[in-house]
Amino acid sequence: xxxxxxxxxxxxxxxxxxxxxxxxxxxxxxxxxxxxxxxxxxxxxxxxxxxxxxxxxxxxxxxxxxxxxxxxxxxxxxxxxxxxxxxxxxxxxxxxxxxxxxxxxxxxxxxxxxxxxxxxxxxxxxxxxxxxxxxxxxxxxxxxxxxxxxxxxxxxxxxxxxxxxxxxxxxxxxxxxxxxxxxxxxxxxxxxxxxxxxxxxxxxxxxxxxxxxxxxxxxxxxxx
Amino acid sequence: xxxxxxxxxxxxxxxxxxxxxxxxxxxxxxxxxxxxxxxxxxxxxxxxxxxxxxxxxxxxxxxxxxxxxxxxxxxxxxxxxxxxxxxx
Numbered sequence: 359x360x361x362x363x364x365x366x367x368x369x370x371x372x373x374x375x376x377x378x379x380x381x382x383x384x385x386x387x388x389x390x391x392x393x394x395x396x397x398x399x400x401x402x403x404x405x406x407x408x409x410x411x412x413x414x415x416x417x418x419x420x421x422x423x424x425x426x427x428x429x430x431x432x433x434x435x436x437x438x439x440x441x442x443x444x445x446x447x448x449x450x451x452x453x454x455x456x457x458x459x460x461x462x463x464x465x466x467x468x469x470x471x472x473x474x475x476x477x478x479x480x481x482x483x484x485x486x487x488x489x490x491x492x493x494x495x496x497x498x499x500x501x502x503x504x505x506x507x508x509x510x511x512x513x514x515x516x517x518x519x520x521x522x523x524x525x526x527x528x529x530x531x532x533x534x535x536x537x538x539x540x541x542x543x544x545x546x547x548x549x550x551x552x553x554x555x556x557x558x559x560x561x562x563x564x565x566x567x568x569x570x571x572x573x574x575x576x577x578x579x580x581x582x
Numbered sequence: 583x584x585x586x587x588x589x590x591x592x593x594x595x596x597x598x599x600x601x602x603x604x605x606x607x608x609x610x611x612x613x614x615x616x617x618x619x620x621x622x623x624x625x626x627x628x629x630x631x632x633x634x635x636x637x638x639x640x641x642x643x644x645x646x647x648x649x650x651x652x653x654x655x656x657x658x659x660x661x662x663x664x665x666x667x668x669x670x
Contacts, residue, residue, distance in 0.1 A: 384627065475634055482630035485646055490626060497646050512627050554600045554635065556628040 361411040361418050363437060366397045372406035373582040374444040376572060377460065379434060379453030382476060383514050385553040386415060389450060392552055395565030396572075403573050404582075410437040412456075423508040426520040427456055427473070427527055435459035444581045447532075448572055451553050452476050458530040464579045465535045466572050469551070473527030480511040487512075536575045547571055589664050592639050597657075600631050613658025618651070629654060642667040 378393060380386040390409075397407035412430050414422035438445060438460030447465045449457040454470035481497050488495040503509055504521040516524075539546050549564030576582060598608035601623040618624045632654075633644055644667065653663045 475638070479630045479634040482633055482646065483627045485649075486626035486629040489651070512630075551599050554631050555602050556600060556623040556625060556631070557602055559602055 361413060361420075361433065361437075362416070363408055363410040364394070364397075365406065365408045366394075366401040367406045368401045368404050370404075372443065373404040374446055374463070374576055375406040375408060375441045376400055376446050376448050377434075377438055377441065377462070378407060378409045379447060379449035379457045380409060380412070380415075381450045381553050382412075382452035382455075383415075383480065384512060385451055385476075388555050388558050389552050391558065391560045392562075392565045392568075393450070395560065395562055396568040399566050399569035400572065403569060405573070405576070408437070408441070410434065421515075423515040423517045423520075426517055427523040428519075430456045431459045438462065446572065446576055446579075446581065448568075454529045455527045458532050462532075463581055464575065465532045466575050467529070467535065467537045468547070468568065469539055469553070470529045470537060472529075473524040477521065477524040480514065480516075483512040484510070534579055536571075536578075538571060586665060589640065589668060590661060593636075593657075593661055593664055596632065596635050596639055600628055600635065611657045613656060613661070615657040616655065617657060617660065618654035624654070636664060640664055640668060642670075 378397065380393065381389055393409060397409060400407045410433070411418045413420040413433050414425040434456055438447070444463045445460070447457050447460055447462045448468070449465070449470070450468045451471045452473065454467045455473055457465065457467070478497070481500050484500060485495050485497065500509060504516070504518055506518060508515050508517050509521060537545065540549050540551055542548060547564065547567040549567060550559070550561050552559050552561060594608045594611060597603060597611070598605060601621060618629060633649065636642065637644055642664070653659055
């Protein structure tokens with residue numbers, strides 16, 4: 359079933375289409391507003407910007423426990439295949455773990471993170487919540503449980519396949535690629551790591567910086 | 583990354599990032615400032631995020647059997663724990 363894809367388009371033919379790959383799980387909610395602000399800025403600069411729902415995430419009707427990283431990679435490739443004209447993949451955080459299948463002109467990654475780090479945080483949240491509830495669990499006991507049955511981690515019911523894939527997932531090489539971090543310098547943009555935030559926030563200046571950096575990268579790659 | 587002042591600065595910035603405290607509230611934290619149970623933003627997901635970020639930014643590894651409720655009771659406890667881990 360086709361997933362919802364939020365899109366903001368410029369008037370006229372777009373310079374290129376930016377396919378945004380959101381962060382995974384709760385980090386997607388924490389960053390969504392700022393990503394959409396970046397999409398608006400991109401559209402004002404002549405780009406089309408798409409933000410697809412991954413199956414099992416956001417408005418998707420697919421149960422999360424039926425998907426894994428491999429199916430997310432396929433879903434993104436399908437979303438990318440519908441795009442006409444040059445496309446740029448822009449991924450955040452864990453989105454960079456699933457962004458390499460589309461045949462894009464170029465890639466842009468912000469603060470990519472390994473799957474093991476994401477999984478460790480999710481498992482720790484479960485251990486901390488268990489402790490509050492008077493239940494003793496550990497990363498080891500959860501890992502053992504996850505080998506045979508879906509595991510509920512911070513509100514996400516993840517399949518054994520998803521947990522196994524996350525545990526070893528690394529970003530894959532793509533060409534051409536620009537990777538930026540938060541901070542200062544040539545390969546950084548200024549902003550706040552909203553994906554870490556306990557409460558959702560927004561950073562309008564960072565959204566503008568994201569859009570400007572993607573636009574400059576598009577030009578540097580000779581796209582437009 | 584062994585200077586206590588550097589660890590203190592890193593830890594305050596980290597809490598500001600995760601809890602959205604803003605620079606002023608983060609700078610105003612004292613050794614007695616309550617964290618888990620005192621700050622509404624500090625839930626179990628925030629605890630988990632703080633631990634992973636501590637590992638990344640302080641270059642330490644934290645086993646889950648080292649973590650008990652006391653570490654997150656006050657800012658002073660969290661700082662002392664971080665300094666001890668870095669010294670190991």
